[in-house]
Amino acid sequence: MSSALLALAGTFALVLVAELPDKTMVATLVLTTRFRGWPVLAGVSAAFAAQSVIAVAFGSALTLLPERVVSGVVAALFGLGGYLLLREGFAPAEEGEQDAARRGPAPVSFLRSAMTSFGVLFAAEWGDASQLATAGLAARYGQPFAVGLGAFLAAVTVAGLAVFIGRKLSGRLRPRLLQRVAGVAFTGFALFALWQTVG
Structure with missing residues (x-):
């Protein structure tokens, strides 16, 4: 097996395992309840x-940055994300909102949905374990293209799975319930990152 193929396969496996239980999947699930897949x-x-x-x-x-600085920034980002999700999840329902939730995602343009999704995930991935792992693997293998491609393919695989699950669940679960669950999850991520910062 060539070193490039080994780098691609190793990175794909590592990032896939890191991303499956990660905030990336949760955020993509929530986005899929609000926009088309x-x-x-x-x-x-x-x-x-x-x-x-x-x-x-x-x-x-990235690997030279102090770990506490990275953890502190991640904690702040997740704390803000958790607050916003919980605020929206517990806000009083407006008239007609429950019927709209049962009909599925609101008709929003493709570009607006894609740009919103890009912004959310781009911000959420800063300082992520998979991003740091990708950086470390690129330095270790000396195969930046193979490592980058492996990380990208693994993340897209997780996102595709989240979109599929989100579309299946969106008709059965209330979006507000998903927002509350995601808000609690984001708050948990924030507390864990804060613990890493001060611990």
Whole structure:
């Protein structure tokens, strides 16, 4: 097996395992309850492509940042995300909103849905374990293209799974319930990152 293929396969496996229980899947699930599946997948895939390139290009610099600084920024981002999700999840329902939720995602343009999805995932992936792993693997293998491609393919696989599950669940679960669950999950991520910062 060539070193490039080994780097691609190793990175794919590691990032796939890291992303499956991660905030990436939760965020993509929530986005899929608000927008149509294809624009969400397009937006998050573009975010993953950008983050993979950044991780590979600046991998060694990212690994030199103090761990407490990275953990503190991640804690703040997740705390804000958790607050916003919980605020929306517990806000009083407006008239007609329950009927709209049962009909599925609101008709929003492809570009707007994709750009929103890109922004959410691009911000959420900063300082992520998979991003740091990608940077470390790029330095270890010396195969930046193979490592970047492996990380990208793994993240898109997880996003595709989340979009599929989100579309299946959106008709059965209330979006507000998913927002509350996601808000609690994001708050948990924030507390864990804060513990890493001060611990």
